[in-house]
Amino acid sequence: KNEVEQSPQNLTAQEGEFITINCSYSVGISALHWLQQHPGGGIVSLFMLSSGKKKHGRLIATINIQEKHSSLHITASHPRDSAVYICAVGAVETDKLIFGTGTRLQVFP
Amino acid sequence: ETGVTQTPRHLVMGMTNKKSLKCEQHLGHNAMYWYKQSAKKPLELMFVYSLEERVENNSVPSRFSPECPNSSHLFLHLHTLQPEDSALYLCASSQETKLGSSTGELFFGEGSRLTVL
Numbered sequence A: 001k002n003e004v005e006q007s008p009q010n011l012t013a014q015e016g017e018f019i020t021i022n023c024s025y026s027v028g029i030s031a032l033h034w035l036q037q038h039p040g041g042g043i044v045s046l047f048m049l050s051s052g053k054k055k056h057g058r059l060i061a062t063i064n065i066q067e068k069h070s071s072l073h074i075t076a077s078h079p080r081d082s083a084v085y086i087c088a089v090g091a092v093e094t095d096k097l098i099f100g101t102g103t104r105l106q107v108f109p
Numbered sequence B: 001e002t003g004v005t006q007t008p009r010h011l012v013m014g015m016t017n018k019k020s021l022k023c024e025q026h027l028g029h030n031a032m033y034w035y036k037q038s039a040k041k042p043l044e045l046m047f048v049y050s051l052e053e054r055v056e057n058n059s060v061p062s063r064f065s066p067e068c069p070n071s072s073h074l075f076l077h078l079h080t081l082q083p084e085d086s087a088l089y090l091c092a093s094s095q096e097t098k099l100g101s102s103t104g105e106l107f108f109g110e111g112s113r114l115t116v117l
Helices: none
Strands: A004-007 A010-014 A019-025 A029-037 A043-049 A052-056 A059-064 A069-074 A083-091 A096-099 A103-108 B004-007 B010-013 B018-025 B031-037 B044-050 B053-056 B064-070 B073-079 B087-094 B112-116
Touching: A004 A083, A010 A019, A019 A029, A019 A083, A019 A103, A029 A069, A043 A052, A043 A059, A043 A069, A069 A083, B004 B087, B010 B018, B018 B031, B018 B087, B031 B073, B044 B064, B044 B073
Parallel strands: A010 A103, B010 B112
Antiparallel strands: A004 A019, A019 A069, A029 A043, A029 A083, A052 A059, A059 A069, A083 A096, A083 A103, B004 B018, B018 B073, B031 B044, B031 B087, B044 B053, B064 B073, B087 B112
């Protein structure tokens, strides 16, 4: 079992829908990262959080440290949100990032 | 200028070729990384340089050879690669507070897509 698990692996949505992507982890962490990767390869850091909730535009990230779980929400989804969303955790024991396999999101007009 | 720039974006090479990937960061960060991304697998850390010293190797085959001449530049030298080395190679940088740590916010380049024939 991977130390960082994301669900779902693939997600399709209609424009305007509310989207949730989940991330569960099994190690002690210093912080959790959400990353976005568009077709073509480049990866952008969306959030880095260690507690509570962060919001940036239509994106919201939450983390529950006790349950070792984080969610990424997208409100009023748009086709330009189509990308792979990657969860990564900074492992306390190794001081290294552990990555999930990503969630591929497609938003149709 | 973008924060982290990688060249070339695409590279096709034979198994006997020698080529290099280049990465440059303009963010003043103290750590740089090479990651490998293969289809349906998580990002794999290959090399970490912190303050221009290599602190992580992760048992990468010797056909991959990194070089970090200064804090802004990072190279990945490639020689006698195998077809299974075909992947997207991503460079990243971060500002770390502890030598050898790599848990800070990462800034990635656009990646170099490598195909080995």
